[in-house]
Every structure is written in structure tokens, then in C-alpha cells.
Amino acid sequence: xxxxxxxxxxxxxxxxxxxxxxxxxxxxxxxxxxxxxxxxxxxxxxxxxxxxxxxxxxxxxxxxxxxxxxxxxxxxxxxxxxxxxxxxxxxxxxxxxxxxxxxxxxxxxxxxxxxxxxxxxxxxxxxxxxxxxxxxxxxxxxxxxxxxxxxxxxxxxxxxxxxxxxxxxxxxxxxxxxxxxxxxxxxxxxxxxxxxxxxxxxxxxxxxxxxxxxxxxxxxxxxxxxxxxxxxxxxxxxxxxxxxxxxxxxxxxxxxxxxxxxxxxxxxxxxxxxxxxxxxxxxxxxxxxxxxxxxxxxxxxxxxxxxxxxxxxxxxxxxxxxxxxxxxxxxxxxxxxxxxxxxxxxxxxxxxxxxxxxxxxxxxxxxxxxxxxxxxxxxxxxxxxxxxxxxxxxxxxxxxxxxxxxxxxxxxxxxxxxxxxxxxxxxxxxxxxx
Amino acid sequence: xxxxxxxxxxxxxxxxxxxxxxxxxxxxxxxxxxxxxxxxxxxxxxxxxxxxxxxxxxxxxxxxxxxxxxxxxxxxxxxxxxxxxxxxxxxxxxxxxxxxxxxxxxxxxxxxxxxxxxxxxxxxxxxxxxxxxxxxxxxxxxxxxxxxxxxxxxxxxxxxxxxxxxxxxxxxxxxxxxxxxxxxxxxxxxxxxxxxxxxxxxxxxxxxxxxxxxxxxxxxxxxxxxxxxxxxxxxxxxxxxxxxxxxxxxxxxxxxxxxxxx
Ligand code: SF4
Ligand code: SF4
Numbered sequence: 001x002x003x004x005x006x007x008x009x010x011x012x013x014x015x016x017x018x019x020x021x022x023x024x025x026x027x028x029x030x031x032x033x034x035x036x037x038x039x040x041x042x043x044x045x046x047x048x049x050x051x052x053x054x055x056x057x058x059x060x061x062x063x064x065x066x067x068x069x070x071x072x073x074x075x076x077x078x079x080x081x082x083x084x085x086x087x088x089x090x091x092x093x094x095x096x097x098x099x100x101x102x103x104x105x106x107x108x109x110x111x112x113x114x115x116x117x118x119x120x121x122x123x124x125x126x127x128x129x130x131x132x133x134x135x136x137x138x139x140x141x142x143x144x145x146x147x148x149x150x151x152x153x154x155x156x157x158x159x160x161x162x163x164x165x166x167x168x169x170x171x172x173x174x175x176x177x178x179x180x181x182x183x184x185x186x187x188x189x190x191x192x193x194x195x196x197x198x199x200x201x202x203x204x205x206x207x208x209x210x211x212x213x214x215x216x217x218x219x220x221x222x223x224x225x226x227x228x229x230x231x232x233x234x235x236x237x238x239x240x241x242x243x244x245x246x247x248x249x250x251x252x253x254x255x256x257x258x259x260x261x262x263x264x265x266x267x268x269x270x271x272x273x274x275x276x277x278x279x280x281x282x283x284x285x286x287x288x289x290x291x292x293x294x295x296x297x298x299x300x301x302x303x304x305x306x307x308x309x310x311x312x313x314x315x316x317x318x319x320x321x322x323x324x325x326x327x328x329x330x331x332x333x334x335x336x337x338x339x340x341x342x343x344x345x346x347x348x349x350x351x352x353x354x355x356x357x358x359x360x361x362x363x364x365x366x367x368x369x370x371x372x373x374x375x376x377x378x379x380x381x382x383x384x385x386x387x388x389x390x391x392x393x394x395x396x397x398x399x400x401x402x403x404x405x406x407x408x409x410x411x412x413x414x415x416x417x418x419x420x421x422x423x424x425x426x427x428x429x430x431x432x433x434x
Numbered sequence: 435x436x437x438x439x440x441x442x443x444x445x446x447x448x449x450x451x452x453x454x455x456x457x458x459x460x461x462x463x464x465x466x467x468x469x470x471x472x473x474x475x476x477x478x479x480x481x482x483x484x485x486x487x488x489x490x491x492x493x494x495x496x497x498x499x500x501x502x503x504x505x506x507x508x509x510x511x512x513x514x515x516x517x518x519x520x521x522x523x524x525x526x527x528x529x530x531x532x533x534x535x536x537x538x539x540x541x542x543x544x545x546x547x548x549x550x551x552x553x554x555x556x557x558x559x560x561x562x563x564x565x566x567x568x569x570x571x572x573x574x575x576x577x578x579x580x581x582x583x584x585x586x587x588x589x590x591x592x593x594x595x596x597x598x599x600x601x602x603x604x605x606x607x608x609x610x611x612x613x614x615x616x617x618x619x620x621x622x623x624x625x626x627x628x629x630x631x632x633x634x635x636x637x638x639x640x641x642x643x644x645x646x647x648x649x650x651x652x653x654x655x656x657x658x659x660x661x662x663x664x665x666x667x668x669x670x671x672x673x674x675x676x677x678x679x680x681x682x683x684x685x686x687x688x689x690x691x692x693x694x695x696x
Contacts, residue, residue, distance in 0.1 A: 321637030322637040394507055421466075429440070
């Protein structure tokens, strides 16, 4: 009975905490500007199923992709077990799903095999991240928390899988002992190898191990859920909405700024006196200086980023030693929206710490981008770092007139003679007779 | 060399005629000495295939691509709207261009501002002409040569056009060799996003050198391009590697024209 109460308290407590945390993230994402991505839901479902569920872009790097799918499938399927744990926990039953009979035994057996595969994959990933010097895991932005975060999760998965297997091993030993509570038989393709380790223990100790693993497993999962919100592992949830709301248009098409269209139309229309109209369609800012100037899609992108660095490793600027890293752009946006979100929570809408995104993303990074779309192509969950880079450039150019000098020259040329170079428009057809 | 026939939209209109397709030449194609050769080669092919086309001539202005990529949305939209006004006045239906940047901008970004046309890249039009039997392609001096194609970002990744240029190259009776990074994974030449017009940021290498190294790895006789800016970047890269004796950088239109001594 006490066990059940403790269980319920934990379950409700952690779930409530999780709800609060997710609500805050949703609020933070909604700090972004509205954009409409509701059309074409059929294509959106398809994209989500293909890219998030089917992980179609992960396998572009076959080994990592395959192991990632193993962990992912393992994680999802083994979590079916969690349903049972929750029912058992609340009602004080033991292995309640065992009424399934032989199917149950088979299920547990396959969970064990998956658990073993997940274990192996995690060990491989840990080695790869920490021993093999793969450049994308060693860049500047991965120092400190991001690196710890990645390792923590892998270690955590390993421990969790061990607990699961240990629980089954002790349980099956208790069954063999005809211990009163333990009556459900199931297959133990993997956990049987743990038996030499604990086979000599007394019934009481085995029960202790079984219970401890059980509690560890469920508390671990509840804690994991709440850990997600500060981790790159939020992608296991956000990858789905993120791919659903993917940009479905040609990658080369940049979002039109309607606010500018209004202004330009006014300028081009000879019948309107541009100084005579005052309307409120003019936005307070052209382009993006801070997270609130970005769209909610871009902010959701930032929260979804897995920090895998595939974008950065394909980026031509990054490959040739420039400081631009599209992954860092995404991480900076997430860090900043966290700060702004917390600030607003504390101080209200007017929160202003005198800082902006441009304090973490430098001008040098922004101007190094060739707008080649290699990053968006590489991203396994369709994140678009380029759109953020362009919005920040828009702010620099239109609000601060802070384009590099050479670009200011081409702007002048285009404006005055319709070409980025200093040629006269009247010479435009000269090539014909040259 | 026979005289190029390049009517302008205005001339045709004065005669009460209309072009089937507008050839959008672009700034590089109009003013850059290297790119002008591509423009002329393409016109030769259009003339040979008897395509009823016209150019805007002095009425054409920068598409606005470099302005938009570098964040000057005002300038971009000014350019776009005045170009659209001109094209709509001529009731343009179809546009062809040899510049992937103009191609992308006109195709994807003009519609929202009122310019709705069928826009194709010159390799796509050439492929169409070939399929319709209006154009023949022979190998000539390219027969049996090794050619590698550098995908322009704004043709490939941005618009998913990968096959038209490749099919044309294969028609040259040449061996098409792919670089290790090609198609969707093709590496940028370094010119996009208005980088063409400025010094690169501090780094340890220029992007065009990195890309030229990709090309050199497959030991081609020719590097084929489909973009005037890629062409410049790759030509500079080949020079930097002192390989200009062995490797020529040519636009696909130039190759097809040269193969038949046009
Ligand atoms: S679009 Fe910009 S940030 Fe993205 S890969 Fe290309 S150069 Fe790098
Ligand atoms: S943006 Fe995409 S590719 Fe880049 S680190 Fe994040 S998840 Fe990976």
C-alpha cells in the first residue's frame, strides 16, 4: 500500500513538472512571430512520417543512422513495458500484462534483445563521441554542457537497460525458486547471462534487487522526461512537429517580407505621397535582432536541434576554416530564447537585458554564409539555419546599414545602374556585337 | 562565324510579333567577359534550333538575387517589381536563363510579387529542344573525354534540377565522372549569397579551392558548369592549382556549341 502511494505521488509529481516545463517551452516558442504553415497537411504528414518516424535522412550516414534507429526503436518499444510498470505501480499488481500468456513471454524476450542492441549502440556512440576524433563532435560550440549532455544521455540509457535486464534476471530466478509473489514465466534470452552474477543470492536479496531495478527503471524514465527540457534530447518529441511544419517549398525560395512589399509599393506608386500616409502596417523592426523577431518555426527549430553537427560538417564556410557553424547558430538561438523566456516570466513582457542574438552570433559568422543550403539539406529533422542567418542579415542591412563595404557598393550599383558592377544599363546588350 | 540573331522584346512588339520565350541574360551574362561567351554560345544554339526568343536588352535589370541573399530586401523588391512590370507588359509566358541565381529568383520569388512565368534553366531548355528533335548534339572534340559536372547550389539543392545537365553531357559522347560530393551533396563553389562580390571571411582556405580539389580528384579533361559564377570560381581554382593546361572549365552550352563548331 505504501509502495502504491509513493508510486502515485512520484508519478503525479513528475508528470506535473513535465507539463509545466513543456508549457514553458511552448510559451517560449510562441514568442516568435506568427507564420502560416497550416496548408497542405497531407504532404506534411507524409514528410513527418518519412523524416521523423522513418528517419530517412539519418541513414545518409549509414553506420550512425542504423545504430540511431536501433536506439530509437528500442527506446520506443521497450517503453511499452512502462505501461505495465505504471499499471503495476498504481494497483500493486505484478506483471499485469502476463494474461497475454505466451505472447507476453515472447514480448519480454524481444524487449531483452532490443535492450541488448540499444546497449551495444550506446557503447559504440560513447566511444565514437569520446575516443574517435570526429571533428563535428569536437568543435568549439560542443565544449562544456553540450558534450556532457550527450554523454549523460548515453550513460543513462546504458544504466537503464542494465536495470531492465537485471530486473528480469532476478525475477526469473525468483520464479524458479517458487517465490510467492513471482509467478510469471517469460523468456530471458539476454538476462539469463546475468544469472551467474546473482544466482547465489538469497530470496530476500533477489527480491531487493528486483524491486530496486523496478523502481530505478520507472523513476529513471520519469526523470528522463524532465531532463529532456534542458537537453538536446528534446528532439525525441519535437522532431515530429518540427518535420510536420517543414518548409515544403523550393529551398532556394526566401520568405518574402510583406512589410517591405507594402513600403516598396508605396514608393513605386506615383499617385501616393509617401509622406502623407501613416499606417501601422510598418513593423517595428525589419529583419531579426533578437529571438522575438524570428518566427515560431525558427524557435521550434532551435528547441528541436539535436546538436548532431551534420549541418556544420557540410557547411562550405565551416569546412574552409571560417567561424560560421550553422549548428552554433541554432544552439545560440535556443540559449537566447531560454534567457528571454525566463526574463519575461520574471519581469513581464517588457523584459530587456540590453542584449540580443547578435551578442552571441557575430557579424563575421553571418557574412560567411554562401546561402548554399547544404545545412538544410543535411539536417536530419529539416531544420533551416539559413533562414535565421538571412533574417539577421536583414536586420544588419536594413536597420543598421551594417553591410560589408563591398556589398554596399553593389547595392549602390544595382540601384543606380541595374547591375552589381558599374556598367551602364544602356550597354546591357553590347555583348551581341562584340 | 555567322551573325547572332538577338531580337529584343521591344523590336518584336514593334513588328507585332511575340517571342515564345524570353531569354533572361542576367548581369554576369551581359557584362562579365567570361560569361558573355556563355551567353553567345547559348544564343548560337537557340538560333540553330530556330527558337523564337527575344531578350529584354537595355530594359533588363538585375534580378535582385544578390540584394535579397545579403539581406537588402528593399532593393530586392524594387528590382523585382520593376522587372515584373516590364515582363508583364510584354506578356511574357516563358523565361529561360543561363544563370541559376536568376532562375531561382524568377521562378520562386517573383510569383509572390506578381510575376508568374514558366521559368527554365538553359540546360532544361536545351534538353527539351533535344527531346523534340529541334537540336542535335554531337561529341566532336569532346568524344571520349572525361567531364565532371559541378552542381550549382541554386540549380541543384535549391531547385532539384540534377538530370538535365547530366543528360546533355552524356550526349556529348563523353564520360561523365562524378565528384565524391555531387548532386544534393555537391559542395558550393563559394560565390553564392553575394559572396561573389566580397572578400571571404577569415579562414584557412578559399571555398573554390576546396571544390576544385574535389574536381581534380576525378582527373577530368573538362569541368562543366551551369552557372556563370561557378564558372569564374572554378576557373580561378584551376588556375590556382596551375592546371589550366590540362583542364578547361566550360559551360554546358559552350560545350555543345563548340562540339559542332558553331
Ligand atoms: S547555407 Fe550558409 S550556413 Fe548553411 S551550409 Fe551553406 S554556407 Fe553554411
Ligand atoms: S540543425 Fe540539424 S543538422 Fe544541424 S546540428 Fe541541429 S539537428 Fe543537426
